[in-house]
Amino acid sequence: MATRDRLDRAEAATALPDPEALSRNAGLLAEEIGRAAARYFQPAEGGAPPKGMNEEVAEIVRTLAGVAEKWFADPQKASEAQGRIAKEFVDLWGATWLRLQGQSAPAIAEPEPKDARFSHAEWSTNPVFDFLKQGYLITTRWAEYLVDNAEGLDDHTRHKAQFYLRQVSGALSPSNFLMTNPELIRHTLSENGANLVRGMRMLQEDIEAGKGELRVRQTDPTAFEVGRDVAVSPGEVVFRNDLIELIQYAPTTETVLKRPFLIVPPWINKFYILDLNPSKSLIGWMVSQGLTVFCISWVNPDMRHADKDFESYMREGVEAAIDAIGAATGEREVSAAGYCVGGTLLAVTLAYQAATGNTRIRSATLLTTQVDFTHAGDLKVFADEEQIKGIEARMSEKGYLDGSRMAGAFNMLRPNDLIWSYVVNNYLKGKAPSAFDLLYWNADATRMPAANHSFYLRNCYLDNTLAQGRMVLGNVRLDLKKVKVPIFNLATREDHIAPALSVFEGSSKFGGKVDYVLAGSGHIAGVVNPPAKAKYGFWTGGPAKGRFADWIAVATETKGSWWPYWFQWLEAQAPERVPARIPGEGALTSLGPAPGTYVRMKA
Template sequence: MTTDRTTPLPDIDALSRNATLLIEEFTRTAGAYMKPISQADPLDPELAKPPEEVNDVVKTLGTVVERWMVDPQKSLEAQKKLSDAFITLWGSTWHRLQGEEASPVALPEAKDNRFKHAEWSTNPIFDFIKQSYLITSRWAEELVDEADGIDEHTRHKAQFYLRQIVGALSPSNFVMTNPELIRHTLQENGANLVRGMKMLAEDIEAGKGQLRVRQTDPSGFEVGVNVAVSPGEVVFRNDLMELIQYSPTTETVLKRPFLIVPPWINKFYILDLNPSKSLIGWMVSQGLTVFCISWVNPDERHADKDFESYMREGIEAAIDAIGVATGESEVAAAGYCVGGTLLAVTLAMQAATGNKRINSATFLTTQVDFTHAGDLKVFADEEQIRSIEARMKKRGYLEGSGMATAFNMLRPNDLIWSYVVNNYVKGQTPSAFDLLYWNADATRMPAANHSFYLRNCYLDNTLAQGRMILGNVRLDLKKVKVPIFNLATREDHIAPAISVFEGSSKFGGKVDYVLAGSGHIAGVVNPPSKPKYGFWTGGAAKGRLEDWISAATEHKGSWWPYWFEWLEKQAPARVPARIPGEGGLPSLGPAPGTYVRMKA
């Protein structure tokens, strides 16, 4: 590579010193990786086995290869297609090396930030590397898409696994094939690699032998200090949850109290990140008496806590406590993600038993029909679920890092490899970002609960089919008649908009489907004071999602005021504001409580 006036020649002495330091840090990194192995029983047969995930990748992609090999003519045509593309690229690159103009053979997608640096296009060598990667990766993707004779689940898994491999092998991830990283390393005389290796060792140590890629600076946040700071009191506690009642900021409040059911796969304070974008704080400011469940971070003691336990000791216990605190027997409720799935199950149970205490339901990016559940279905076939269950049986729970990794794998270039490059190659500490701090604050999942969820939702889809059995009761969502506000987001990788749309038809009452911009988090946490995205309304979710969107009305700004208007119309009566701890339940301590502080 040639240098120019903007890239000074490296300091050879500094480069040599940093090379020595790099070797020292590499030794530390290797030690951090090997430590758990060295402490394990050397006769343990598990040490000799590759991870189950690796076996499944090899098996799945091997199936695709086999299907191509049974048809030599088709295989030959595929190889010729790749060869033709490279011949064209060689010709294009030759013209560019002669100083002539040449049209690119392959261009990155508009949203692909890996190749934004100018030299990926202006330098013929790096342009060749970039286009070679794009041609090869797209060719491999076509092989998976066009393979004959494989079932759709296997094809889906192959597409997902190939995306992980393609993301890992991108030339943008490596110093010697990335022009930006070469310049960066020369400018710093290799000091960036030393810092990066040091951070790599720290992150492997933090992951106890497994790499836990840091996405933010955790020292910039503390729960209850600058995240999860809405004032309130814990008014109830049991083995599974603490119930927080938030302090009012208005003289009067809606008579019907409001219960938030967050997901247990994350901590509740995604809805209370800071005062400027706290959905909980905003709800309080509108005159709602807000209660929020804060789930325990489970350990081996909670191994047998199943889905019914979370319903009985979670939602139903919360409604009982709200009744004691406020004197009200009915509540409105909102469920976020899997918390919404649990809320739907509870509604179906109440409809089946006649114990109807939830009179209005809001679902935030929630699935009840898992037919179109997206890439997470990759992890939910019988073989993989048995593997997960075997791992959970040893400890009684699934480590929080497992789910965090799965979510990151849905967008590997943005959520994994961009941080790998920034942290371990550029040697730059990630900036402090509250959303990513919350994302890294992982929670475990009890074995019984997670097994039920995977099997009944992702694998067998029993809730949508009216076949889910809980407490010897068959649950039928068609019996749920309460008004429902069903929010989806357009770019959701966890609860796809189509999945939420089609799930709307499973209920027996009126469902208002609303589509917000952005994804699973940003589409929900979109405050009116600083709205980044708009939303679409169009009434009931009927027909095809594409047709619903075409006919829908687009609104600028946050969906929050629109939703509150919908909620207030159902029960507009108001009463004097309720002070936490002054009702039938005394305070057990200030919000955000103790359970949220438990680390995985």
């Protein structure tokens, strides 16, 4: 007991701040804040003016103000809404008063079980911080009620308001501020404020890394190098043009399937999400099953590529790759897979080839791919006429969309996890984020050529022309119903980018047999789910017809990775095998080792 008492006293003593160190760190903090502010408010590179309320903030204000107008238009409904939140705060005041008197009281509002922002014990045990937490939850849920129940809002405006409200409520959480977060207060006192000094230094570094824009780091950027730590599967670049490098991967089996396989990754991110490391590389696993794998590595475009449009990406990307594969292997036909927007491009190519009598792609695997954008998820928030015109105006200045713009949009899909948790960890706790290959890839941004991105936003997200049979490419009207090749259509259950419902409904647009498979987890983890990990699972249930909820209700769940199930589907179509092909030993010689040069280009 005496030993325990001594330890308790020692712990209490170390918890007290050192006044001298606290004062010294306060001075250093002021200096670091000044440096960070000076860098942020100085003109951006290229002579742009200092930052003010940009278009995105103005759009948020306009949208939420429109919701408020709907409520103020009906004084009775507005009064009822005010009474709703007033009652909850009266109940909260009463419960808090009881707790301050040492009595117990039930919570008025509790966070969701997965909400890690309020996991520290004092958010519940301390009545003051519990009041802040519950008051925040009451207010944000009331605001959500206003958006959901505002009369007279069109669907797109309501969707925008719901999305923007999540951004605002995420930013205003008491967990994000030093003086309203009990964990941060204790952490700061225990370090005498040194954590804040480190945090401001990291803030300044992140503004520098963003060239005047704040680019919140999510991992240690020095921990990985492309070709050394990520994108490490051995192979050779066997073809290159202005848009792509084509990588042929080295075999690991004595025989391979006769029909070669082409991967069309998204150009919004770099291809090595499918080759992060040997233990979770889809590309490496495919090679190990006996596939001759070719993968497109898209160029990171600059102003020279401003006029490269969707047709360019089809002809100089997918079709050029198929031509090169034919030269390298002597095979006319290929199987292909497209991931995300790469899958959309693959579907467009299939429709174009079906219209022109081309039969070179004999089967297609679509990974979290949308062809019908009716239910396209939260990214559709950015795709109305006014916002697209704003994006096009920005792209016209340089000929491309900055990679940071797309990265920011993706982070906004999960702001508490991908933005504010890192703000708190980096700048308030003063802790550098841990090394994580997935987040390194996430931060390795790519640009979008102006012509390509404008076509994609307008024809897919805004007008949905592909699903309606109205998309025209190369003077050819595209009809997915003419696509008869077998299609493996993979969705993921928690996908925020290509929602499972959207992929499900897209299945009905094709004219041939479509195997719809629903994997567990989200847009990345649901796809990159190696068998050795035995994580998540997948659901199969026959043709994607009728209501999505009804399909799920009768679907069969299988534990583990979908990869082996998919490979059985693929192998059954063309099981013939030939001796393994060595990259660079065919008609196409090596232009350099994988992963090539395009993937190393920084935005």
